[in-house]
Amino acid sequence: MATSWTTADIPSQAGRTAVVTGGNSGLGLATARALAAAGARVVLAVRDEARGSAAAAALPGEVEVRRLDLADLSSVRAFAAGWTGDLDVLVANAGIMAVPQARTTDGFELQFGTNHLGHFALTNLLLPHVTDRVVTVSSMLHRSGRIVLDDLNWERRRYSASGAYGQSKLANLLFTLELQRRLTDAGSAVRATAAHPGWAATNLQGRSGSRVTDAAMALGNRLVAVSAEQGALPTLYAAVADVPGGSFAGPGGRLLRGAPTLVDRSAAAFDDGTARRLWTASAELSGVDFPASLPR
Template sequence: MSFGFETTAAEVLDGVDLTGKRAVVTGGASGIGIETARALAAAGAEVTIAVRNTEAGERTAADLVADTGNKQIHVGRLDLADQDSVRAFAGAWEGPLHILVNNAGVMASPLARTPQGWEMQFATNHLGHFALAAGLLPALRAANGARVVAVSSSAHLRSPVVFDDIHFDVREYDPWLAYGQSKTANVLFAVEADRRWSGDGIRVNALHPGGIRTNLQRHVDIDALVRSVQEANGGKEIAWKTPQQGAATSVLLAASPTAEGVGGRYYDDCNEAAPNQPGTRTGVAAYALDPSAASRLWDVTLDTLHITL
């Protein structure tokens, strides 16, 4: 079966048995995170929803248990902007981890900084997820075949990682440039993490889920966003996906046999993305797959987080 724009997460995993597999989905209590967790649980995986709001997580878990019949759905507290929270979550994990879906994020938010002075979108979308994957690395290695999925966005086309001023200490803050930079960082993480970890049986990929109306856009003027994207694509109408369709590419990279052995790639619509063409907002930017930029970001991130791998 070929998968594409309209494919749902359930269709991707139709006939796939994930019994005995353990998964973590960050931001699993809203948007496409719920549908990612639902599809993995329906296929038999033990799923942990990692969320800031554990009450919302518990409600979601109860709904998923009722819907899938899978009672192995758990909730863990995780605030990606708080490195202590990330360390606590990873430190409490026991046993192997087969699937890590770095799904949570913030989009185009007003300027905010962590106590360390890090720009909030970069701190949450990249630094938090990097630290989480690093903290869970022993568990991923213990799986003897694991997949890490980084949910990026076509917004990565808005900005490369600006190494000279990642945290907008000098340049004027722009919420979309900050978001785009963080989403490029997600792709670069996949490139370098796969290069470093594939020898341990850990494959890492990134993806654009598509345009989905979710709570992620709470800081966004949707009408203005639609106009800007349409202008960038020559006036072409935006094709919106349902959350079930939006989770499909995440689930494909997380668990589908069709993605077996794939690593360091960027997918959209359940297939590897084509190179971006100038003047469009589709495909993947060359700078997001650049091995030298990926290696540089890795080193910068380790230095920022004061960790070694």
């Protein structure tokens, strides 16, 4: 495990292609910048192409922009249908946090639909192209999450913005767990890994709809949070370091700081039975499942 890993430890990515969802700002932009600087061809998969193009113009190397709205499964399908050739690393980074109750285009609770279902569908649709790694960005707030399989979309429960976020981030880890199991069973060399940034100062916070909550998050960003560049290191570590499939990377120091390393997760995130049932539910909701065959 790493003790002082930085972007200087990223091996050459020349000849490799990476897709970073939400790559136009925050952790995604920092991840994309580091991969591009190491020689990768980087595709920013973003909802707003104008903002994506502005971000891409400031990045080194070969960077392109393609539209992807994870809250619209037709957009996810269109992105995947337009992909040709190999994809070495898929970084499922984009997400929303503790937002007011809303629905995706397809009627799913917005945080679950965006953070989990959109990436679930995208990953499985792109998986026949992936040659090396799928990295899913979760959160330490997965520890507060609970998977309620008969109410994943908050139709029976009283809505909790933080509860919905926690559920979606726990779903990210359970997805990684079950994806790795399926990849192993299929004889694939592709690895599924996950990462969390600690508390990084990005535009993810501050969209709760509550002035008090947003002000508290802004204060925390100034006093406690690390930079987006530091927060992206666990994602980069999970994407390029020689770590086992199923690994979870995060900052190794106190107060969710420090160099990236492999970190622990909640007992709920190790629940194989719930991971399999969540996969089945996600496939039914999205209409997308694990590919029938994969390159070995």
